[in-house]
Amino acid sequence: MPGVLAEGLRRAGRFGVRLAGAAFRLGGRAAGRLRAWPEGSLRRRIAGAFLLLTLASGAVFSLSATLAYDYTITHVIRWHMDPIARLLIDAEEQRPEDVGALAKMLRVKWYAGDDIPDDLRPGSRGRELVRIKRDRYAMTCRTKEGREYAVVGKVKDLDDLEEAMRDVALACVFGSLLAAGLLAYWLGRRLISPLVELARKVKAGEPLDDAPLCARRDEVGALARAFAGRERALRAFLNREQLFTGDVSHELRTPLTVLRGGAEILESRLEDRPDLLPVVERMQRTLAAMTATVSALLLLARTPERLECRPFDLAATARREADIARELLRGRPIALVERLPEVLTVEGNPEVAALVLHNLLDNACRYTEEGRIELALDADGLVLTDTAPSIDPEVRARMFERGTRGASRTPGSGLGLSLVQRGCERLGWRVSHEPWKGGNRFRVRFTA
Structure with a gap:
């Protein structure tokens, strides 16, 4: 019971x-x-x-x-x-x-x-x-x-x-x-509002040094001060990089201009030595490429919103870079094949696009020992295929990082693909690598 x-x-x-x-x-x-x-x-x-x-x-x-x-x-x-x-x-x-x-x-x-x-x-x-x-x-x-x-x-x-x-x-x-x-609604608004304000300021790029959030004596204030400190460090780093790039570009432009002028004078005085004219022409093409590279590096040092963009013929740019690469391949058992349209107008910066194409072709010419290099271009993007040795998976994971080099003994600074990555980011493009049975294939898409 x-x-x-x-x-x-x-x-x-x-x-x-x-x-x-x-x-x-x-x-x-x-x-x-x-x-x-x-x-x-x-x-x-x-x-x-x-x-x-x-x-x-x-x-x-x-x-x-x-x-x-x-x-x-x-x-x-x-x-x-x-x-x-x-x-x-x-x-x-x-x-x-x-x-x-x-x-x-x-x-x-x-x-x-x-x-x-x-x-x-x-x-x-x-x-x-x-x-x-x-x-x-x-x-x-x-x-x-x-x-x-x-x-x-x-x-x-x-x-x-x-x-x-x-x-x-x-x-x-x-x-x-x-x-x-x-109570939860009231406390939520009171506790989260400073974080929302901090996120808004960081997203909008507003300076935090003099913001009232940095004067708070709580965790939000500590976070705001940490953001402000990191912002000062990044601003100083960017200023140093822009000053360095601008100074280097300025110092290089003057000797390059002098060299180009000297090459033109030399070409005009070699009318009785036609065997030396190809050498002078190659010097002029190399100097022109170096001048364009210096200009492109100066453009990369700018912020994306300051980069001047306009419609230009990417097919013509690709032909000029292919001609430069063909000079590098002269005398080597490598064929350069172009599959380019007559005209392909895209929106962007022609100097940065030339930098991307130049470094992709230079990388392929540098590491390909024999076979062929094929450059294809259409409205969706460009594809560069070579018969160079396949890139190791460990190197492939960081191949677009600054200073990364392959296992080959071919000399290089490891900056080419990092410049390609930075140039594509400035243009709103996307670059990727994929191996194939005969070598390597780099694909650049014009829309991310």
Whole structure:
């Protein structure tokens, strides 16, 4: 036979237990959602944490209210039925013939000894309280002499008290959820707004040195000061790089101009030495290529928004670079094949595009020992295929980094492909490498 606490939990605490279970289930789901949001909005995560805390608090509150309700109801029922049971037990021992009339007057049912129904017989603990129906309770007991008694009666207004306590519990839980939601929204805005402002300033490129965020004495201020320090370091580095590139370009332009002028004068005085004219022409082409490279390096030092872009004929640029590469291949068992359209107009900077083509062709001419080099161009992009030895996978993973060289003994600085990468980034192109059974293939797409 269930005891007082078990019977109270079964009936009076049924709602509290269901509410606690639902709170724990919702809390588990909320915790799973929070774990699934490692990169989500901090505002949502703060709100979820507050709601999870509220649900956990609601579960503890529901369980505590269930136990408190059971204790209170048990005390109320015992306070109501204990005097009746004692009065009837005394009457049973002193005036058995008056017990029936007394029980009827008290509006209870009285059982003694063998008349007690089997489901109401007291257990080994002696006095017990059992709920029979909606508002009817039975108190069973055993005296020291071993006599058993049971009294069944109705406790008025107990259901109304139960419903009132349930409504109070619901109001407390939903009120707590509402308060937690409002508090989470307010704290989320207060805590996240500085981070949003910091992200906006960093994204917009606004200076952070004098920003009020750097004056904050919290973690956001520390983050803003760290960003400001990194911004100063990057700005100083970019200034040094631009100054260095500009100075080097300026210092190289003057001797290159002098050399080009000297080559032109030399060409004009070699009319009686036609065997030397090809040498002078090659010097002029090399000087022109060097001048274009210096100009392109100066352009790469500029920011992308300062780069001048205009429509130009990329096919003509590719033919000029192919002619230069063909001079490099003279006397070597390598064929240079061109598959170029008559005209291909693209939007961009012609000097930077020439730099990309020049370095791709120079790289292919440098590492190809025999076979062929094929340059194909269409509206989608260009493809350069060679029969050079395949690039090792380890080198391929960082081949576009500055200073990376292959395993070949061919001399080189390791800057060619890095310049190709930088030039493609300035033009909005994308360069990639893919091996094939005969060598290497570089593909440049005009749209990223």
